[in-house]
Amino acid sequence: MPLATPPAPPIVRNAVTASGLWRAYGSGEAQVVALRDVSVAFASGAFTAIMGPSGSGKSTLMHCLAGLDTTDRGTVNIGDTVLTGLGDKALTKLRRDKIGFIFQQFNLLPTLTAEENILLPASIAGAKADPAWVNRVIATLDLSDRLSHKPTELSGGQQQRVACARALATRPDVVFADEPTGNLDTRSSAEVLGFLRKSVDDFGQTIVMVTHDPSAAAYADRVVFLADGQIVRDLHGPTADSVIDTMRDFENAVPLAGKAA
Numbered sequence: 001m002p003l004a005t006p007p008a009p010p011i012v013r014n015a016v017t018a019s020g021l022w023r024a025y026g027s028g029e030a031q032v033v034a035l036r037d038v039s040v041a042f043a044s045g046a047f048t049a050i051m052g053p054s055g056s057g058k059s060t061l062m063h064c065l066a067g068l069d070t071t072d073r074g075t076v077n078i079g080d081t082v083l084t085g086l087g088d089k090a091l092t093k094l095r096r097d098k099i100g101f102i103f104q105q106f107n108l109l110p111t112l113t114a115e116e117n118i119l120l121p122a123s124i125a126g127a128k129a130d131p132a133w134v135n136r137v138i139a140t141l142d143l144s145d146r147l148s149h150k151p152t153e154l155s156g157g158q159q160q161r162v163a164c165a166r167a168l169a170t171r172p173d174v175v176f177a178d179e180p181t182g183n184l185d186t187r188s189s190a191e192v193l194g195f196l197r198k199s200v201d202d203f204g205q206t207i208v209m210v211t212h213d214p215s216a217a218a219y220a221d222r223v224v225f226l227a228d229g230q231i232v233r234d235l236h237g238p239t240a241d242s243v244i245d246t247m248r249d250f251e252n253a254v255p256l257a258g259k260a261a
């Protein structure tokens with residue numbers, strides 16, 4: 001009887017890969033090393049949270065991954081493209097075509113309507129966003145009856161949902177979210193995080209999110225913990241409790257700069 005061929009293992013494609021990243025600010029005695037030899041990969045179609053104490057290097061890592069900051073050493077790949085070493089023009093194009101951003105402060109343009117804000121990145125790129133796709137994103141975010149409103153006519157939660165729609169409108173390879181719920185109340189936070197989760201589950205979106213909040217991190221598939229510029233833990237299938245326990249565990253184990261004696 002012929003032997004059955006074993007099923008091929010699932011291929012995990014990485015949307016973002018960082019190898020040996022170093023980043024220091026200042027020089028001499030005032031130098032701060034924000035990233036120390038960080039290597040990490042973010043699987044395509046997964047939701048990853050980055051956590052760690054204040055000053056541990058979370059924003060620096062995200063900015064280096066997104067090409068918003070330069071690295072001193074190491075490489076960053078977005079898909080097959082090596083981001084590190086690209087010139088300004090190529091970097092701008094890569095960010096525009098392949099990366100979506102969601103910020104704590106929403107960063108919507110006040111003079112534009114919600115719909116114009118959502119379509120702006122595609123129009124800057126000189127492309128037309130796929131209307132069927134944009135409509136699906138807008139419907140999922142429950143924004144259909146808010147499209148003609150200016151940001152000041154929207155609540156914080158609605159503004160962040162507009163920012164989410166804007167980030168997804170171009171179908172980027174990865175969305176970087178920097179404390180996306182930092183300015184929101186509990187209910188709006190749950191709506192935004194629920195949408196980010198749904199965009200991963202239903203649309204196969206890749207999301208990398210910096211957060212301080214263990215219950216926000218629990219929406220992710222995985223949590224990467226930074227301390228003093230290094231990755232110190234990597235937790236899969238997090239819950240709010242396991243995130244809190246992990247932080248307690250490494251905060252006790254690692255002497256963190258600035259921690260009270």
Ligand SMILES: Nc1ncnc2c1ncn2[C@@H]1O[C@H](COP(=O)(O)OP(=O)(O)OP(=O)(O)O)[C@@H](O)[C@H]1O
Pocket residue numbers: 025026032033034052053054055056057058059060061
């Ligand atoms: N532009 C800069 N110039 C000088 N030092 C900087 C700069 N950006 C970051 N740093 C320093 O690098 C270290 C890491 O900062 P980073 O903002 O990445 O940490 P973080 O974990 O995001 O902090 P927080 O949670 O408070 O936002 C800190 O010591 C910070 O003071």
